[in-house]
Amino acid sequence: MPKAIHSIWWDDNLGPSVGRSYPETDPLTSEEALIIFMGHGVNREAEVGYSKLPRGLTISYMKPPNCIAVLLDDGENTTTIERNLLRLVKYIDFNSDRWDNELQRAFELLHELIDETSGAELLTNPEVKKLVEDMSDKRVPAITPRHVLRASVRYPKAQDYFGNDDDEIVRILKDLEDEGILESRTYGRRVECRQCGESDLSIELHCPHCDSNDLHKVYTLFCPKCSDQFHAILVDDIAEITCLSCKxxxxxxxxxxxxxxxxxxKCGTASNDPKIVFRCASCGKHLRSPDLLAGTGLAYYPKW
Structure with a gap:
C-alpha cells in the first residue's frame, strides 16, 4: 500500500511550493517537489508523472497548478497505484480550505479504492461478477476495442456492464488482468473507417506539387543492346520499345x-515521393491519421 500522500503546487514566479503531507511525519523538501514536477515533463504537460526520490518511487497527478504525489512502498504494483490515483482525483476538492482533512481523506480513500479493485474484493462488484460469468459461459467471447481517435479506445461490449466512462472501463479491465481473470492480446491491426466501419481500402498516388491524381510512371530502363540507361513511359499493350540511346x-x-x-x-512534376492517399473503398472517405495511426489496441479474453 502507498506510504504517504503529498500536495505540492507550482508558481510561475516562485517555482515549486510544498504543501501538506499525510502522514505528516516526513514532509517533502523543495528539491523533491521540483523532481516530482520534472516527472511531468519540461512544461508540466503530462497528467501522470513518475519520479524516483531517495525515499522511494512516487506517482503523481497534475492538475495545474496543483499536484498530488503518492509515495509507494517497495515492490508496489505501479500500474495499480496509477489507475487508482486517477480514480481518486475526482473525489479530491482542490479548492478546499481544510486541506489537512482533505489530504487525510484522500489517503484513506486511495487505500479503499485499491482494496476494492484487487483480490477477492474485485469480484464482489456485481458488474464485474456478471461480466466474468458471461465470459466464462462464452456469451461474451472477448472484450474488443474500437479506436475512436488516435490515442483513444472504446470497449462497446464492456459499456453494457460498466457504463460509458471509457477511462474507468480500461482501468477495470486492467484490474481484472492483474488478478489473472482476463488476459490481454493485441487487436486491431486492420485499418477501420470511422465513418462506415469498413476495412476495405483504395490507394491513390497524388502529385506532391498540385495534388492531381493524373500520374504516369516514368521508368529508368537498362538496354541490353547498348548497356545504357534511358527513361521511358511504358503504356499498356506494347511488346517492344525503342532505346533512346542506341535507337x-x-x-x-x-x-x-x-x-x-x-x-x-497536369503540372509536369516528376517525383519519386508522391503523396499517398488512402480512401475507404466502401464510402470513399479520405482516411487520415486518426484512422490510419490508431495503432494496435488490446482485447481482453478470459484466462481459463
Missing amino acids: QPVKVKELAIIDVEPLCN
Missing part, C-alpha cells in the same frame, strides 16, 4: 527496370 527496338521482356518515378500529367 534499336528492345522487347519489353528483355528490359531491366532500374527505377520508377511518377510523372504528373
